[in-house]
Amino acid sequence: MCLVNEIDYGTPASKSDRMVTLAIDGREVTVPEGTSIMRAAREAGIEVPKLCANDMVKAFGSCRLCLVEIDGRAGTPASCTTPVAEGLKVFTTTERVNAIRRGIMELYMSDHPADCPACAEGDCEMARMAEKVGLTEIRYGRDGENHVVPRIHGDVNPHFREPDLSNPYFAYDPAKCIVCSLCVRACAEVQGTFALTVEGRGFESRIAASMNTPFFDSECVSCGACVQACPTGALREKSVIEKGMPEWSAVTTCAYCGVGCSFKAEMRGEEVVRMVPYKDGKANHGHSCVKGRFAWGYTNHKDRILNPMIREKVTDPWREVTWEEAFAHIAKEFRRIQYQYGRGAIGGITSSRCTNEETYLVQKLVRQGFGNNNVDTCARVCHSPTGYGLRMTYGTSAGTQDFDSVDYSDVIVIIGANPTDAHPVFGSRIKKRIREGARLIVIDPRRTDLVRSPHVKADYHLALRPGTNVAVLTALAHVIVSEGLVNEAFVRERCDWDEFQDWASFVLQPENSPEAVEKVSGVPAEMIRAAARLYATGGNAAIYYGLGVTEHSQGSTAVMAIANLAMATGNIGRPGVGVNPLRGQNNVQGSCDMGSFPHEFPGYRHVSDDATRAIYEALWGVKLDSEPGLRIPNMLDAAVDGTFKGIYIQGEDILQSDPNTKHVAAGLAAMECVVVQDLFLNETANYAHVFLPGSTFLEKDGTFTNAERRINRVRKVMEPKSGYADWEVTQKLAQAMGLDWNYTHPSQIMDEIAATTPSFAGVSYELLDRVGSVQWPCNEKAPLGTPVMHVNGFVRGKGRFMRTAYVATDEKVGPRFPLLLTTGRILSQYNVGAQTRRTANSMWHPEDVLEIHPHDAEDRGIRDGDYVKLASRTGETTLRARITDRVAPGVVYTTFHHPATQANVVTTEYSDWATNCPEYKVTAVQVSPSNGPTDWQRDYREHTEKSRRIIYAEPAE
Ligand code: SF4
Ligand code: SF4
Ligand code: FES
Numbered sequence: 001m002c003l004v005n006e007i008d009y010g011t012p013a014s015k016s017d018r019m020v021t022l023a024i025d026g027r028e029v030t031v032p033e034g035t036s037i038m039r040a041a042r043e044a045g046i047e048v049p050k051l052c053a054n055d056m057v058k059a060f061g062s063c064r065l066c067l068v069e070i071d072g073r074a075g076t077p078a079s080c081t082t083p084v085a086e087g088l089k090v091f092t093t094t095e096r097v098n099a100i101r102r103g104i105m106e107l108y109m110s111d112h113p114a115d116c117p118a119c120a121e122g123d124c125e126m127a128r129m130a131e132k133v134g135l136t137e138i139r140y141g142r143d144g145e146n147h148v149v150p151r152i153h154g155d156v157n158p159h160f161r162e163p164d165l166s167n168p169y170f171a172y173d174p175a176k177c178i179v180c181s182l183c184v185r186a187c188a189e190v191q192g193t194f195a196l197t198v199e200g201r202g203f204e205s206r207i208a209a210s211m212n213t214p215f216f217d218s219e220c221v222s223c224g225a226c227v228q229a230c231p232t233g234a235l236r237e238k239s240v241i242e243k244g245m246p247e248w249s250a251v252t253t254c255a256y257c258g259v260g261c262s263f264k265a266e267m268r269g270e271e272v273v274r275m276v277p278y279k280d281g282k283a284n285h286g287h288s289c290v291k292g293r294f295a296w297g298y299t300n301h302k303d304r305i306l307n308p309m310i311r312e313k314v315t316d317p318w319r320e321v322t323w324e325e326a327f328a329h330i331a332k333e334f335r336r337i338q339y340q341y342g343r344g345a346i347g348g349i350t351s352s353r354c355t356n357e358e359t360y361l362v363q364k365l366v367r368q369g370f371g372n373n374n375v376d377t378c379a380r381v382c383h384s385p386t387g388y389g390l391r392m393t394y395g396t397s398a399g400t401q402d403f404d405s406v407d408y409s410d411v412i413v414i415i416g417a418n419p420t421d422a423h424p425v426f427g428s429r430i431k432k433r434i435r436e437g438a439r440l441i442v443i444d445p446r447r448t449d450l451v452r453s454p455h456v457k458a459d460y461h462l463a464l465r466p467g468t469n470v471a472v473l474t475a476l477a478h479v480i481v482s483e484g485l486v487n488e489a490f491v492r493e494r495c496d497w498d499e500f501q502d503w504a505s506f507v508l509q510p511e512n513s514p515e516a517v518e519k520v521s522g523v524p525a526e527m528i529r530a531a532a533r534l535y536a537t538g539g540n541a542a543i544y545y546g547l548g549v550t551e552h553s554q555g556s557t558a559v560m561a562i563a564n565l566a567m568a569t570g571n572i573g574r575p576g577v578g579v580n581p582l583r584g585q586n587n588v589q590g591s592c593d594m595g596s597f598p599h600e601f602p603g604y605r606h607v608s609d610d611a612t613r614a615i616y617e618a619l620w621g622v623k624l625d626s627e628p629g630l631r632i633p634n635m636l637d638a639a640v641d642g643t644f645k646g647i648y649i650q651g652e653d654i655l656q657s658d659p660n661t662k663h664v665a666a667g668l669a670a671m672e673c674v675v676v677q678d679l680f681l682n683e684t685a686n687y688a689h690v691f692l693p694g695s696t697f698l699e700k701d702g703t704f705t706n707a708e709r710r711i712n713r714v715r716k717v718m719e720p721k722s723g724y725a726d727w728e729v730t731q732k733l734a735q736a737m738g739l740d741w742n743y744t745h746p747s748q749i750m751d752e753i754a755a756t757t758p759s760f761a762g763v764s765y766e767l768l769d770r771v772g773s774v775q776w777p778c779n780e781k782a783p784l785g786t787p788v789m790h791v792n793g794f795v796r797g798k799g800r801f802m803r804t805a806y807v808a809t810d811e812k813v814g815p816r817f818p819l820l821l822t823t824g825r826i827l828s829q830y831n832v833g834a835q836t837r838r839t840a841n842s843m844w845h846p847e848d849v850l851e852i853h854p855h856d857a858e859d860r861g862i863r864d865g866d867y868v869k870l871a872s873r874t875g876e877t878t879l880r881a882r883i884t885d886r887v888a889p890g891v892v893y894t895t896f897h898h899p900a901t902q903a904n905v906v907t908t909e910y911s912d913w914a915t916n917c918p919e920y921k922v923t924a925v926q927v928s929p930s931n932g933p934t935d936w937q938r939d940y941r942e943h944t945e946k947s948r949r950i951i952y953a954e955p956a957e
Contacts, residue, residue, distance in 0.1 A: 001248035004264050006279050009055040010038035010048070010066070011080055022088040037090055038066055038079040048092050049101055049129050051108070051231050052180035053080040055279075056286055057189045063180055065104050065129065068092045076100060101133040108178055110140040113148045116176055118233025121245045125231035126178065145203060148175045161206060166216035168840035169294040170227045170237050172207065177234035179205045183226030190287050192431035194454040195219040196226060207234075216843070221827060222290040223424065228276065237274045237294075246273040251281075253704050253712040254292035255353060255697035256830050258583025259283055259403075259425045260706025261292050262773075265698060270718040272296055272698065282773055283403055283706055289424035290841060291830055298838040299696045299721075303680050306722045309691040314669075318691065323723065323732065330648070330690055331736035333673040334370070337646045345644055346673075347374025347635050350596040351651025352382075352585040354726055355702025355714055357749035359587070359594040360602060361730040361741075362650050366629075368620045369737045373607050373629030374644075377596035378652050379588045380632050381659070384915035385550040386581040387592055387604070389559025393567070394789075395796025397604050398589060400578035401542065402708045402775060402787040406433050408576030410539030413531075414450060415443040415562065416469065416548020416921070421827040423546075423582045423707075430544070431456050439538055441531045443472060444548060445822055446851075446893055447886045460531040463888055466822045467922040468521035470554045471806040472528065473561035475517035477507040479532035480568055486536075487570030495567050495799035503564060503801035511806075520808070522888070536569045540576030547584060548824070551921045553809045556914035561804040572799075573790045583707040585831065586697075590705030593760075593776070594753070598629035603757040615756050621740075631916050632658065633909075636667030646673040648733070650726060651694055653682035656832040656899055659907040659918035660874050677729060680834055683899055692729055693722035700725035701746045703768065709775040709786070711760075713768045809922050811910050813890075817872060817924035819856065821892050821906065829897035837897065848901040849882045851893040852927060857883045862929055869930040870894070872923050875905035878933050892927060900933075 014034035021030045022040065029044040036059055038048050051063040059080035067076035071089035076097055079090070091097075109130055112119075119127035146152075150160045163173040184196045184207065195218055199208035209218030227235045240246075246266035254261040254275075262281025266274045275293055279286035298304075308326035309318040321329070337345050348366040350359040359377070366375040379387075387397035394400070406412065406429055419427035427450070434440050434456045442451050443462040451461045464472050480486060481504045491500050510516060514525035535541045543566060549558045562579055571577035583589050595602035605612040613624045630638060632654065638644035640663075647668075658664050668674055668687035676685045677692040685691055697704075699720040705711050716725070724732065727746055734741045743749050747765040754760045761779035768774065774785030789795065813820060828844040830836045850870055852862065862868055864883045869876055870892070879894065879901050887893050896903040910919040 003246060003266065004249045004251055004278075007042065009042045010050055010053045011036040011059045012055055012057070013039070020084045020086050022084050022086065022090060024090045025092055031084055033084070035084050036080050037068060037082050037084055037088075040084050041079065041090070041092055046092055047132075048079050049132050050080060051126060051129060051178065052182060054182060054229055056225075056229065057182065057185040060181060060185060063104065063178070065101055065133070067097050067100060069094050069097060098133065102135050105130045105133050105135045106138055106140070109135065110138050111146045111148065112178075112232070113175055116233055117241070118176070118236060123236070123240065123245055124233045147177070159203065164209075164215050166214035167220070167222060168216075168238070168843055169222060169290075170224070170235055171241065172215060172235050174206050174234065176232050177207055178232055179207065180231060182229040182231065183207060183235055186225040186229040187220075189432070190225045190428065191221065191223045192428045192435070192456070193219055193221050193223070195221070221424070222294060223428075224277070224288055224290070224293040228286075239274050243268060243271065243273050249276075250715045250717050251278050251713070252697065252715045252717065253586070254288075255586050255704070255714075256291040256295075256835075257423055258586060258588055258707040259423050260586060260704055260710060260712050261288055261425055262712060263288070263292060265715075265717045267717055272299070272717070280772060283708065283710055283712070284425045287425050287428060290828055291836060295836050295839040295841045296698070297840070298679070298835040299698055301680075301838040303838060304721065305679070305681055305691060305693050308693065311689060314687055314689065326690055326692060327732050327736035330673070330675050330733060333689075334646050334737065337672060338370070341643065341645050343370070344372045344374060344629070346370050346646035347372065347376070347630060347644070348648040349632065349650065349652050349654065350375065350377045350591050350594070352378050352588040352591040353651045354587065354591075355700065355746065356587065356590040356594050356705060356711070356753065357702045357746040358650070358727045358730065359591045359596055360749055360753055361727055361734070362648070363595045363602075364620070365648070365730055365734050365737075365739070367616070367624055368622050369734055369739050371622070371625065373598045373625050373627065374635060375596060375629060376598055376632045376635070377591045378585070378654070378657060379592050379596065380916060381551070381657060381918050381920075382547050382584045383550055383581055383588050383592070384597070384917045385555030385559050385912050387597075388556045388914045390563060390579065391604065393560050393563035393800050393802055394794045396789065397592060398709050398789070399580040399707055400572060400789045401575070401580050402710070403429060405575045405578060405788065406430060406542060408540055409433060409438050409542040410576070411439045411441065411534055411541035413441045413443070413535060413541065413543045415543060415545040417544055417546025417582050418444070418446075418448045418450075418824055419544065419546075419582060420449040420453070422584070422825045424827060426582070439534055441534060443469070445888060445891050446824070459534060460527055462523045462527055462531060464521040464523050466820045466891060467552060467809045467811070468517075468806070469549055469552060469558040470561055470804055471517045472521050472523055473558060473565065474507055474512045474804050474806060475514045475528045476532040476535065477561070477565055477568060478512040479514060479529050480536045480565070481507050483533070485533065486568050490570030491568065494573070494793065495801060499801045500568075503803060506803045506805075520806070535565065540574075541569065541571045542577050542580065544580045544582055546582045548822070548921055550581075550912070550917055551919060553811075553910050553912060553919045553922075554807060555912040555917050557804050560802040564801050564804065567799045567801060573788070573792070575788060578788070581707060586706070587704040589707060589709060590703070590711075593705055598631055602753060603759050619752070619756065633911065633916050636664060639667040639670040642670065645671050646675075647671060648675045648677070649684060650677045650730070653678070653684050653832050653834065655683040655686065656902065656904065659904055659911075659920060660909045661902060661905045662875060663909060677726065678834070680838075682832075682834060695720040695722065695725045700727065702727070703750065705776070710773050711763055711768065711776060711778070712773045713765070809910060809919060811908055811919060811922050811924050813924045817926050819890055819892050819925050819927060821870070821872070821894065821923040821925040822921045823894055823896055823903055826895050826897065829895065831897070832899065833897035845895070845897065847880065848895045848898045848903060849880045850927065851882050851884050851887050853885060853887050853889045853891070854883050855889045856892070856927070857881060860928060862927070867930040867932050869928050870906055870925055871928070872906035872908065872925045874908050876934065877902055877905045878930050881927070892925065
C-alpha cells in the first residue's frame with residue numbers, strides 16, 4: 001500500500017483546439033495553444049521548480065523560482081506565466097537559472113523556521129524545492145529581521161505573529177508563510193469565497209482572513225482549498241499535526257451530498273489522517289467542502305453502536321447479543337409475522353447513504369425473501385418527483401448533464417436549490433461560471449448566497465411565495481410562447497408536435513400570464529417576462545433545481561414544467577444546457593436506480609412488466625409479485641390500521657426525516673418487529689426491537705451514483721468496526737431467512753446488477769478501477785458511459801410536453817397560521833445531522849434557528865436571538881429567531897439538522913400528488929415569543945444521545 005500521488009502541472013490546462021509544438025530541454029512537445037511553458041514541460045516529464053503556482057489556479061508569477069531561458073529571448077522569464085509558442089526552444093536547467101533559483105530559495109529559507117515540522121515530515125513543498133535546486137547552506141543566518149522568533153536578542157520581534165488556531169480543522173502559522181498568495185487565489189478562483197487577502201506591504205505582508213478576524217469568525221467556509229494549495233506548511237490540517245503524516249492512501253467517494261466528490265483517504269495504519277480532494281475526480285476536480293474534507297470524525301465517535309441489540313418491548317432496556325442471535329431473532333419474527341398477518345405484513349426501507357450494492361441487496365431481500373414489493377427509500381421524501389416528471393417527459397429518471405457541462409452555459413437558472421450550502425463544490429463551479437460572464441436567474445423564496453455574494457449577482461431573483469413554483473414556471477412558458485421565443489425547429493424535430501400545440505394553447509390561457517401569476521406568486525410580472533426572455537434567448541441555458549421544486553404537493557408537476565421549458569427552447573441534448581436535479585444525499589440517484597421503489601425493479605422497470613420479472617425469477621428462483629408494494633407513508637398507515645407489522649430500515653431515520661413526526665411514531669409504535677440498522681441510535685431506534693450496527697463509507701467497498709449519474713467507487717480503508725459491512729449484514733439476514741446468497745465481495749453484486757439491468761450492462765469494478773468513473777447508461781452503445789443524455793433524441797422517442805395546471809396547495813395560511821414555513825440545509829450540517837453533529841462542524845451551527853423578516857418579528861415583539869414558538873396544525877417546537885431580510889415578509893425558514901428542534905414536528909402530511917413526496921417546503925405556521933424549549937425538547941437536551949428516549953406515540957401493548 002502506498003500514497004496516491006497526483007502530478008501537479010503547475011498551471012491549469014488550456015481549452016484551445018489549436019496545437020503548438022516546441023522543444024523543452026531538447027524534447028519536442030505538442031500542447032494546446034495558451035498552455036504555459038511550465039505545464040508543457042511537465043507534460044514532457046520535466047519538472048520546473050515552483051512555489052507560487054499550481055494547476056488549480058491561474059499563474060501569478062511572484063516567486064520567480066520557475067524561470068527558464070528561451071533561445072533568442074532576453075532574460076529569464078517565469079515559465080508559469082509565459083505561454084508556449086510554435087518553435088520555441090526552452091532550457092529549464094541552465095547554470096544561470098540554477099544559480100538564480102538557489103539564491104531565491106536561500107532567501108526564502110533564511111526566514112523559515114529551522115525546526116519546521118512540516119519540512120521534517122516531508123509535508124512541505126518548499127523544503128522539497130530547496131533540495132531540488134541544490135540549496136545546501138543558508139549564508140544569511142536567522143538573526144536579522146524575520147517572522148520566526150517571538151524575541152530577538154531579548155526584544156519583542158515586531159514581525160512575529162501568533163499562529164491562528166481558531167479553525168477546528170486547520171492552523172495558520174504566519175512564521176512559515178512566504179506570501180505566495182496561493183491560498184488567496186485558491187479561495188477566490190476555486191472556492192469563490194474571497195475570504196483571504198494579503199495584509200500589509202513588503203516584509204510586513206501577512207495572509208489575513210476577511211475583515212482581519214480569526215479564520216473561524218471570518219467569511220472562510222473551511223473548504224480546505226487554501227490548505228491544499230499552501231506550499232510551506234503555514235496552513236496545515238490539525239489532524240496531520242496531531243497524528244503525523246499519512247503512510248498510504250486510497251481513492252474513495254464522499255458520503256455526504258449528491259455532488260459525489262472523489263477523495264484520497266490518507267491513512268496511518270487503519271486511522272484516517274486526512275481526506276484530500278482528488279484532482280482526477282470527475283465530479284470535483286480536486287475541490288471539496290467542509291463536510292467531505294474535514295467532517296469524517298464521526299466514524300470514531302463514542303456514540304457508535306458496535307454490537308447488535310435486541311429488546312422484547314421498546315420500553316425494555318437494550319440487550320447486547322451476538323450477530324447470530326440477532327439474525328435468527330429477526331428471521332423468526334419476520335416469518336412469524338408473515339404467518340400470522342400475511343406475506344405483505346413486512347417490508348424494508350433502503351438508504352440513499354448506503355452503496356448501490358447494499359441498496360440492491362435490501363430490495364432483493366424484500367422481493368425474493370419477503371415475497372412482496374414493500375420496499376421504499378428515503379429518496380421518496382426528496383427526489384421521487386424528479387423520477388416521475390423526467391420519465392413522463394423525456395423517458396428517463398435522471399438529470400441530463402455532467403457537472404462539466406456548466407462551463408458551456410451562458411444562462412444558469414437555479415430553482416429551489418441553494419448549491420453553495422447544499423452542494424458546495426458544484427456551487428463553486430456555478431459561481432466561477434458566473435464570474436466568467438454567464439447570466440443567472442434564481443427562483444427561490446429566500447435570498448440565497450447566489451443571489452448576491454462577492455463577485456456574483458443574479459440578474460433576476462424571482463422571490464416567489466412558497467408553493468407557487470408551478471404557477472411561475474408556467475408563466476415563464478407563457479412568455480416564451482406568446483412572444484414567439486419557441487425553438488420551433490427543435491420542437492418539430494425532437495418532440496411530439498401535437499402535444500406541443502396542446503401545451504402551447506394551455507400555457508397561453510390568461511390564468512398563466514405573468515400578470516395573473518404575479519397575484520399568486522408575488523413575483524412582479526415584468527421580472528417573469530425578463531427572466532423568460534433571458535432563458536429563451538441568452539444562448540446555452542441550463543436549469544438546476546433542488547428540493548425546493550420537488551418537496552411540494554405539485555412537485556412532479558413542477559419537474560414537468562421545467563422539462564417543458566427546456567424542450568420549448570431547445571435547451572436539451574448538448575453541453576451547457578439541460579435539466580439537472582441536484583440530488584440531496586450521496587446516493588439518492590443510486591438508490592432510485594437500484595429498484596428501491598415499490599413499483600420498480602432496478603433500472604426503473606415496472607414490477608408488472610413480465611419480461612423484467614422473468615429475468616429476476618430465473619436468477620432468484622422465486623415467483624415475484626407483479627403488484628406494486630407499499631410506499632413508506634402507506635406502510636405507516638397500514639401499521640396504524642394493524643395490517644403491517646414488521647420493517648427492516650437500513651441507514652434511515654424516518655422519525656426525524658419524514659413529515660408529521662407523530663404519525664410516523666404512531667406507525668412504528670404499532671409494529672411488532674422494527675429492525676433499525678445505523679451507525680448511531682437514531683430517533684427511529686426509539687421504536688426499534690432490534691438494532692443492527694451500521695458501517696461507514698470508510699469501512700466497505702461499493703459504489704455511489706451522484707447527481708450526474710456518475711458511478712464512483714467507494715473503497716474500504718479500514719475494517720468495519722462492528723465486524724460486518726452493511727452489505728454483509730443484509731446477506732447474513734437473507735441467509736437466516738433461508739436464502740442462498742453467497743457474495744464474497746461487492747463487485748459480485750455489481751456484476752449481478754450489470755447482468756440484469758440494461759442501463760448498467762457495461763459497469764464493472766474492473767472498468768471503474770481502470771477509467772475512474774462512468775455515467776449510466778453504460779452498455780454496448782456507450783461503453784464508457786453517457787455524460788450528456790438525449791443528444792440525438794429523447795430516451796422515450798419524442799419529447800412529451802405535459803400540461804402543468806397550477807393547483808394551490810391545501811396548506812393555506814389563515815388567521816391561526818398566517819406565515820409560510822420553508823426549510824433547507826446549511827453548509828456545515830447535513831440532513832438530520834447524525835454525522836455532522838458528531839464533528840466540530842457543530843461549532844458553526846450548534847442549533848437550528850428560525851429566520852424571520854424584520855416586519856414579522858416586529859409585529860410579534862420578537863428580537864434577534866429570542867426563543868420563539870413555531871406552531872402548525874400538526875405540532876409545535878421552539879427555537880431561536882434570527883431576524884433577516886433574506887426571507888420575504890410572510891415567510892419563515894429553518895434548517896432540520898438538530899433533533900432537539902425536530903422541524904418535522906410541524907410539517908404536514910400533504911404530499912406530491914404523483915409520488916407522495918412530502919410537502920416539506922410549505923407549512924402554514926404561527927410564530928410567537930416563547931420562554932424557552934418545550935417539555936420534550938428539555939427532556940431531549942437533558943439526556944445523552946445514547947440514553948434519551950422521546951415518546952411521540954405510545955407503543956402498542
Ligand atoms: S499561507 Fe501558504 S499558501 Fe498562503 S500565502 Fe502563505 S505560504 Fe502561500
Ligand atoms: S460537495 Fe458534497 S460530495 Fe463534495 S465534499 Fe462537500 S459534501 Fe462531499
Ligand atoms: S512558480 Fe512561477 S513565478 Fe512562482
